[in-house]
Amino acid sequence: MDIKNIKIAVIGLGYVGLPLLVEFGKRYPTLGFDLNSERINSLKQQHDSTLELSSEELAEAEHSEYSDIPADLSTCNVFIVTVPTPVDHHKRPLLEPLQEASKTIAPYLKAGDLVIYESTVYPGASEEVCVLISARNIRFNPQ
Numbered sequence: 001m002d003i004k005n006i007k008i009a010v011i012g013l014g015y016v017g018l019p020l021l022v023e024f025g026k027r028y029p030t031l032g033f034d035l036n037s038e039r040i041n042s043l044k045q046q047h048d049s050t051l052e053l054s055s056e057e058l059a060e061a062e063h064s065e066y067s068d069i070p071a072d073l074s075t076c077n078v079f080i081v082t083v084p085t086p087v088d089h090h091k092r093p094l095l096e097p098l099q100e101a102s103k104t105i106a107p108y109l110k111a112g113d114l115v116i117y118e119s120t121v122y123p124g125a126s127e128e129v130c131v132l133i134s135a136r137n138i139r140f141n142p143q
Contacts, residue, residue, distance in 0.1 A: 001077060001112055009033055009076035011101050013043065013066075015052050016118055017082035022057060025064025031076055032066045033104075040068045073108040081105070082118045 006028055010021040013034040021032040034040055042049050043066045046058040073079070083097040098119055105115065 001114065006078055007031065007076045008078045008080065009073050009105070011073075011079060011081045011105060012083035012097075013039060014082065014084060015050065017080075018043075018048065018050075018052055020080060020082060020118070021064055022053060022061040025061030028063055030061070030064045031072060032064060033068070033070075033073060034066075035068055037068045040066045070104050070108070073105055076108065077110065077112070078114045078116070079105050079109070080116045080118055085119045 008024050008028055008030040009032075010017045010024070010030060011033045013021065013032050013036075017034075018032070021030055024030040025032075032040075032043065039049065043058065046055045048054075048058060067073075081098065081101045083101045085098060086094045088094055098117070109115070
C-alpha cells in the first residue's frame with residue numbers, strides 16, 4: 001500500500017473513534033462512518049454532542065469527512081473499526097457491534113486493504129469472529 005494513496009475509514013465515532021479520526025484527518029483523507037445520522041449531521045456542523053472534542057479541534061481535521069452511507073466506504077483502503085464492545089450481566093463481551101461493523105465493511109474490501117480492530121475483545125476474537133464474517137460477506141474486488 002502506497003501511503004500517498006491512502007484513504008482511511010474510521011468506523012464508529014465514539015470516544016475512541018472520533019479523536020482517532022481527527023488525528024488522521026489532519027494529514028490524510030479520512031472518512032468517519034457511523035450509523036447514527038444525527039451524530040453525523042452534528043459532526044458535519046463541527047459539533048461533538050459528547051463534548052469529547054471542541055469545534056476548533058474538529059476543524060483541525062481538514063482532510064476528514066463524515067458519512068452514515070455504507071457505500072461511501074468503497075473509496076477507502078484502510079478500515080479502523082472502533083465500535084464498542086459492551087458486556088452482558090455475566091461480564092461476557094457482546095460482539096454484535098463488531099459483527100455488524102464487519103458485515104458493513106466487507107462488501108467494500110479490496111485486495112491489499114488493511115483492517116484494524118480497535119475494540120476491546122478477547123484474544124482470537126478478530127480471527128474467530130470478525131474475519132469469518134468479512135470473508136462470508138466480501139465481494140472481492142481486485143483493484
